[in-house]
Amino acid sequence: MAELQGLGAQLSEAERAGVEIIAISPDPSERSQKMADGLRLGYRFLADTDLAVARRYGLVHERAGPDGQDLPRPATVVVDRDGAVRWFSISRNYQVRPDPEDVRRALRAL
Amino acid sequence: MTTSGFLAALSVLLAVAAIAAYALLLSVPLVRNHPEAYVAAFAVAMALAVVAVRRARGRRWPAWTALALSSLLLGLGGWFNFVVARVPVAPPAFRVGERPPDFTLPDASGRPVSLADYRGRKPVVLVFYRGYW
Numbered sequence: 250m251a252e253l254q255g256l257g258a259q260l261s262e263a264e265r266a267g268v269e270i271i272a273i274s275p276d277p278s279e280r281s282q283k284m285a286d287g288l289r290l291g292y293r294f295l296a297d298t299d300l301a302v303a304r305r306y307g308l309v310h311e312r313a314g315p316d317g318q319d320l321p322r323p324a325t326v327v328v329d330r331d332g333a334v335r336w337f338s339i340s341r342n343y344q345v346r347p348d349p350e351d352v353r354r355a356l357r358a359l
Numbered sequence: 360m361t362t363s364g365f366l367a368a369l370s371v372l373l374a375v376a377a378i379a380a381y382a383l384l385l386s387v388p389l390v391r392n393h394p395e396a397y398v399a400a401f402a403v404a405m406a407l408a409v410v411a412v413r414r415a416r417g418r419r420w421p422a423w424t425a426l427a428l429s430s431l432l433l434g435l436g437g438w439f440n441f442v443v444a445r446v447p448v449a450p451p452a453f454r455v456g457e458r459p460p461d462f463t464l465p466d467a468s469g470r471p472v473s474l475a476d477y478r479g480r481k482p483v484v485l486v487f488y489r490g491y492w
Contacts, residue, residue, distance in 0.1 A: 269481055
């Protein structure tokens with residue numbers, strides 16, 4: 250869950266109310282949702298079990314898992330009210346996530 | 360304590376502190392986003408241990424222990440950070456200014472959610488992450 254901390258936790262109540270944070274991973278979403286709700290992160294979890302969406306977004310890291318399974322490339326994409334991409338960041342090292350301040354700036358610029 | 364013993368202790372302390380700091384401060388973006396810092400700390404710990412070994416007179420095992428520990432951590436940490444954790448760089452299939460592919464996926468309660476549901480309503484931040492597999 251540490252990889253998801255930061256963004257939701259650093260947005261104010263007002264900022265969180267005005268934006269939907271959607272977390273997409275191959276995990277079944279129930280467990281993630283419970284943990285995030287416990288941490289009051291304000292995320293909505295969607296289960297992309299077969300990576301179909303990650304694939305359509307060009308965000309698959311082939312054979313990255315311990316058993317050779319494909320995994321998503323960690324990425325953050327800001328989509329504006331009209332449904333267009335306004336900012337994105339894709340990790341080159343999976344320990345690294347975008348600075349929440351950069352995401353905030355992108356949201357403020359909408 | 361001899362200079363060698365002091366340097367050996369300092370080396371071990373630095374290596375352990377680097378691991379603890381990274382693990383405990385993972386939610387701080389500045390720490391999380393600079394994993395190369397723990398590799399650098401292991402390198403400094405190893406340099407201290409090398410000096411400790413060279414200065415060791417009599418009791419040598421503390422210096423050699425520090426050297427073994429720090430070189431092991433530097434090897435493992437460097438391999439993890441620069442090899443294992445690397446994600447290939449490739450352009451995504453969407454562009455700034457354009458609509459990304461729409462999708463419908465189930466949420467935690469099994470209800471289908473589409474990106475298009477939010478169009479005209481509110482901005483969305485999509486966070487793709489690896490999960491726990």
